[in-house]
Amino acid sequence: MHSVLLLDKEELFNHYVSTHPCGDVLQTTWWGRLKSTSGWGYLPLGVMENGALQATALILIKRLPLNRTLLYSPRGPLYSNEDALLTLLHAGKDLAKKEKALVWKMDPAIARDDDQWMTFVEKQKLKQVDAGLDFDGVQPRFVMTLNLHSSLENLLKDMKSKTRYNIRYAKRQGVDVRSAKNKADLMVFYDLLQETALRDNFTIRPLSYFEAMWEYLVENQLAQLFLAYFEDIPLAGAIAFRLGKTVWYVYGASSNQKRNLQAPHLIQWEMIKWAKSRGCSVYDFRGVSGDLSPENPLYGLYRFKEGFGAQLREYVGEFDLPLSRGGYGLWQGGLALHNRIRNRKK
Structure with a gap:
């Protein structure tokens, strides 16, 4: 050895x-x-x-x-x-x-x-x-993972009723989720990310970092960018990583416009479907706080991910x-x- x-x-x-x-x-x-x-x-x-x-x-x-x-x-x-x-x-x-x-x-x-x-x-x-229990580590210690062995029908059935309703509502209202095919789509995502960062008060990496991500990960089938539109208005975006049997939800962003259309819920569902279509058995929503008390400011993030049927993993x-x-x-x-x-x- x-x-x-x-x-x-x-x-x-x-x-x-x-x-x-x-x-x-x-x-x-x-x-x-x-x-x-x-x-x-x-x-x-x-x-x-x-x-x-x-x-x-x-x-x-x-x-x-x-x-x-x-x-x-x-x-x-x-x-x-x-x-x-x-x-x-x-x-x-x-x-x-x-x-x-x-x-x-x-x-x-x-x-x-x-x-x-x-x-x-x-x-x-x-x-x-x-x-600590929140996000002070470099990588999250507490993550939410969804087992994908069930059929799509059963995955949808096992979600919280409100999550399932939001997914179907977004589809009925005409929200359309697309897999990005061109590097130019990064600018659409980055605009949404800047909007999200301003709204939620966090810092983001420069556009050049995501351009490098496209070159090294997307072009080598290790990542995929998804964008949700309503009548050609971008409402949400997300980047998923993929390796082996696992897909990770790594970056997400959403517009201040038409938030009632629930585009983030639909984009997650479409990424779950994409993961299944690629033969993956785990969809990893990544980090949540280990403090699951409703008073924690990060509790809403846990509730969102739990709504899809994901389980806490430490x-x-x-x-x-x-x-x-x-x-x-x-x-x-x-x-x-x-x-x-x-x-x-x-």
Whole structure:
């Protein structure tokens, strides 16, 4: 068993990711290429045994002041057995030394009650990051997933009555959901996203980021843009990622116009149908708060996703592998200051 960088074998690396039960678009080299357009580097690290991959980690690299770096594996690492995971961790540490990294962050899509992972974390002295119950982590710890094994008829039947009504109402009123075929459609989505960000008070990435997403993900069948119209007026948009048997709802936006037509409900239903047509078995609505009290400002997001029949799922969360004692302390202090400033701006 040995580690290897697979820069010249990205297809092999991505195949392992796409067939792994916890595989995610964020662990493919296509995601690394996308992130390279916004200041990150990437390295596809793997562990081989008898000619077959047994573990992988897409490691994103961010340059920091004083010639130091941050390493991050979104929704990774992935592994087939604990020995391969241990080999991968040691290889990652060696790589981190060469990159002068302060920390290697990771947040695998592993269920909260996975004893193997938690035992490994304790043995290898990884530090669990307390990201709270809302969205303070890099990736959501709490997600809503919909099992797609049922027929479309039964999926619709299992939804909350209000959700089912809203879907049918939007269709009766003439809302039309289209799969975007041209990169120019990104501008329609981005206008909706800007409108949504202004209404709901959050910051968004520049248009160039979504243009890179189109180039690296949409054009490689890893993502799809959907737009909902009423009489050629764009009312809602959404971007879904797809890999293996899973589709993820990643970005959504809606207009201030004609909100009574329930376009966001119909666009979700059409994406669910699209996921089924592609042979997928899971539709992941992504993040919600872990605090399900009705008083929580994010409770409405949970109710919206629950209405489609989705179930709450909790992952193990976010972990740090400190690689420099003093440097890691400085990193934590700087991160805490950044979060305080960000929260004041909200």
